[in-house]
Amino acid sequence: MNRPNNIIAFFLSLIPGGGFFYLRRPIVAFMYIIPIFFLIAAAVFSLFVLAHLELAFIAVVIGIFIWFIQLIHCVISLLQNPTISVQSGEELEASRQKKEESDRLFITFMSLIPGLGHMQLGLMNRGLTLMTLFFGLITMVIFTVAVTGRGIFIAFLGLLPIIWIFNLFDVTQFLNKKGKGEEIIDRSILDDIEENRIGRKSKPIAMLFAIFPGAGHLYLGLQQRGIQLMALFLVGLFLIDLLRLSMFLFLIPIIWFFSFFDALQKVGQYDQNLEDVPVFTVFRNYQKWLGIGAILLGVYYLLDQVLINAFGEMFYQYFQMDLHYWFYNYFQTFIVCTLLICAGIYLLAGKKKSASANKGEV
Template sequence: MKNSTVALTLSLFPGLGFIYSGKVIRGLFYLFATSVPIILSFLLAITSQDGAFLAFSVIGVFFYIISFIDMVIQNTKQKAIFVENEKGEKSQEAERFYTILLSFIPGLGHFQLGMMNRGLTLLASFLGLGIMIIFVTTLTGREEFLVFLAAIPAIWVYGFFDAVQQFNKKSRGETLIDRSIFEDFETRREDGKKSKSIATFLSIFPGVGHLYLGLQRRGIQLMAAFLFSIYILDILRLGIFLFLIPIIWFYSFFDGLQKASRYGKEELEDTPVISNFINHQKWVGIGLLLLGLYYLVGNIFIPALSPILMDIINIDLYYWFNRYFQTTIVCVLLIGGGIKLLMGSKKRV
């Protein structure tokens, strides 16, 4: 009899699970019923036929779900899954199967193993993060927040393999400790030290790894620079400066890796990225003042005066403002910065 766990894993690719189990005809049917509509939908997407693309995509996904459910039903019908051993307990094969099956939803596999706290942490993180991101995106109308959905597959993969690891511990006779993921991280620290692995993982988002290591000023500056750059470039539509965002991200990420590797070996100094920030407060204040004036003019004065000027002199002030004002600001800043650098180089000579 074929291994039900292997068959279920192979069924993630439609048809392979049935072919492995010896049901070749059914496997080939699901293989073609799923892959052909998906290939057609891809070809239709290239030709920009959106309606047909959506229809074939739905058909392919439908047969994929049906094939997976069919494999689950076939496995549950196997007598080996329900056979009990001499002590009246479920067989190890049955528990392995149900643990892996339930682990496709983070946390449920841990519930099967009796680890309620650990499973609840994963389930709440998985569902809570997804719901919160969708809620914020819907509330603000900003699709940029959907980029944080990339964390959901990471939680899913971690939860799946953690459930398998916990089952392997149980099968070896080890005692399972029901504690949350966060408690597990805390217990791995020695003498209250921070975890280098967690710091490295948190460094994926600029500044968070530094904050975890206690580098507050450096972390806040990196986080503010990253988020503020995205916000300003989006508001002012400065696509030419989008290269600054990956530069800030890579700098923050590798700086976080260096700080994490040096943690515990030497004392880390919370040196801000922009030193002597107090000496630059005047320029920061001027920048905030100009940004506030820009919003005041662009969102209040221009929309209010545009209809009046349109009736008087037949000029759409709102159109000219949106079309040329931002470009003019960028040009002035670039020219001013270039003149400043040229004057500075002459003084040094």
């Protein structure tokens, strides 16, 4: 009968009870599965039925604690009782395999905290780089949110899973090299980035900058294309928030994905003498209209932020009319509808002109 693989058992233990099922210990598995799923059900019931957020939070915390206990239990079981079936003449080889698998499992477990697995392998520079990057990002985000009071910076914590997954797979690669008898060199991630440089630019850094629309293009020297994509993303967010156009929020992910994959394509074409081709070349022919639009937007923002607040109380005192109510509930919607109707009429008129011009040429 094949012996269980300790590494597979460890990764299955990330699922409540999965590691113990793999080790053929179903009773222990159910001892952990039942309370965890009971707590999950209690948290869902408390949140959506009782509308009790604190009770749901307590249930989730207790569930996470039990999950962590079962993970530690499974790891200790693997380290103390490795299940290896050997013949009588193979005790020495079996003992070596036991030690290698125990060390591999222990290092994999340590790598759950970024950098610790590398340090256990003796890769101090690489481990310290990953640990500093992971916990430094957490510290900077918390500090920024605390100083500015804006929770939007919490979105940068979305980079943490990327760093954590990279750390885990990086440790696995080094463990495979060690198992094959290859030499392990302690090099920082920055040294690896230098090896992957394309010309004067770094391919990994360009891909990292591509996460933010336009930044990857700017790094590659595509100034016009990068500025246009960045402006389209940020101005789009600003206008949707300012004019309350929540129905157009679907455009933001489209802009982000277009910018990200466009940057990846430009990185792949870097050796082919990239040309800085703007995304919207048609804007050059409509600078006058863009200027008028900017002026109208400035007037609107002046009305929204200054005039309404300055004269709202006076207007209500003399005319018994709440300017804030009328402006935020009707005037904004009226402006958006008017702009959309005018844009549609302009596009239809332009289409008719081009059709008549084509008929004249014929």
